[in-house]
Amino acid sequence: MTKDQIFEFFRRLAEDNPSPETELEYGNCYQLVVAVALSAQATDVGVNKATRALFREVETPQQMLELGEEGLREHIKTIGLFNSKAKNVILLSQLLVDEYDGDVPDTRDDLVRLPGVGRKTANVVLNCWFGQETFAVDTHILRVGNRTGLAKGKTPEQVEAKLEKRVPQPFRLGAHHWLILQGRYVCKARTPECWRCKVVDLCSYRKKVLEKPKGR
Numbered sequence: 001m002t003k004d005q006i007f008e009f010f011r012r013l014a015e016d017n018p019s020p021e022t023e024l025e026y027g028n029c030y031q032l033v034v035a036v037a038l039s040a041q042a043t044d045v046g047v048n049k050a051t052r053a054l055f056r057e058v059e060t061p062q063q064m065l066e067l068g069e070e071g072l073r074e075h076i077k078t079i080g081l082f083n084s085k086a087k088n089v090i091l092l093s094q095l096l097v098d099e100y101d102g103d104v105p106d107t108r109d110d111l112v113r114l115p116g117v118g119r120k121t122a123n124v125v126l127n128c129w130f131g132q133e134t135f136a137v138d139t140h141i142l143r144v145g146n147r148t149g150l151a152k153g154k155t156p157e158q159v160e161a162k163l164e165k166r167v168p169q170p171f172r173l174g175a176h177h178w179l180i181l182q183g184r185y186v187c188k189a190r191t192p193e194c195w196r197c198k199v200v201d202l203c204s205y206r207k208k209v210l211e212k213p214k215g216r
Contacts, residue, residue, distance in 0.1 A: 001148070001149050001150055001166075001202065001204070003166075003168070005202050006150065006166055006167070006168065007168050007171075008199075008202060009148070009150065009199050009202050010167065010168070010171035010175060010178065011171075012198045012199055013178040013182065013198065013199065014171060014174065014178065016198055017178065017181065019174075020174045020177030020178050020181060021128070021177060022044075022124065022128050022177065023044040023045075023048075024036065024039060024044050024047060024048065025048045025051065025052065025055075026051075026055065027055060027059065028059060029103075029104040029125065029129045030059070030060060030061060030096070030102075030104055031051070031055050031058075031059065032104075032124075032125055032128060032129055033092070033104055033111075033114070033117065033121070033125055034051070034064070034089055035047055035048075035051055036117075036121045036124045036125060037085065037088060037089060037092070037116045037117055037121055038050070038051065038076060038079055038085055038089070040081070040085075040116075040121075041080050041081060042079050042080050042081075046078065046079055047079060049078065050075060050076045050077075050078050050079050051075070051076075053075060054072070054075040054076070060102055061092075061093035061094070061096040061097050061102050062093075062097055062102060064089065064090065064093040065090065065093050065094060065097065068090070069086050069087060069090045072086045072089060072090065073086045084116075085116065087115075088115040088116025089116065091115035091116070092114040092115045092116055092117060095113070095114055095115070096114070104125065104129070106126070106130045108122045108123070108126060108134075111125060111126070119156075119157075119160075120136045120137060120138060120156065121136075122134075123135060123136035123137075123160075123176070124136040124176075127173065127176060131173065133172040133173050134176070135159075135160045135163040135164060135167070135175060135176045136176050137156035137157075137159045137160045137163070137176070138156070138180065139183075139189075140179065140180045140182075140183025140184050140187075141156075141159060141163075141176060141179045141180060141183060142156055142159055143183050143187065143189060144179050144182050144183045144187050145159040145162065145163065145179070146159070147187060147192070147203065147204075147205045148187070148199070148202070148203040148204060148205060149203065149204035149205075150162075150163075150166070150179075151163045151166060163175065163176075182197075182199075191209055191213070192205065192208070192209055193209065193212075194208040194209045194210050195209065195210055195211055195212045196212075
């Protein structure tokens with residue numbers, strides 16, 4: 001894509017959804033960290049179902065420690081990898097209490113020190129809570145970046161680096177939300193719904209599905 005095409009790409013997505021947000025539900029920064037950590041290899045819908053009752057009971061790292069690992073497992077047992085995730089959430093909560101006075105740090109270097117928090121999770125927290133222009137590359141963004149020609153790369157890190165260079169203002173803050181939503185609901189893994197895509201003419205994907213399959 002050219003610079004003009006990239007600007008138009010995001011202009012259209014922004015026009016369609018001016019205020020994009022994560023679909024994860026949370027009430028404060030700590031709950032956001034927990035929700036994003038739980039969302040690895042799970043759907044936002046599934047995480048939200050599990051955390052609604054949990055977050056009514058737990059708002060702080062100290063309250064999570066008081067709930068304990070076994071109590072947390074009961075809340076999140078419908079989520080994939082819940083045993084290892086419960087262990088990590090308890091460990092990260094302990095670290096927040098011990099070294100950060102229970103507050104969530106606002107730098108990537110500090111965030112990735114937390115057990116179960118990788119670069120993608122850190123980028124989500126920095127973007128959604130602290131308003132930083134980060135690009136949290138998940139499977140959806142990896143797919144959209146490569147299919148469209150917006151940001152090609154074999155790894156999330158490569159795609160993130162391309163997005164960092166190529167996404168213009170005023171779209172940088174919302175870019176990863178638009179791309180995730182595009183991948184989740186339009187540029188789907190099995191059959192991209194190109195017939196209803198608002199940026200189809202800007203996309204370099206060669207196997208576009210321009211007609212809606214019968215029965216869908």
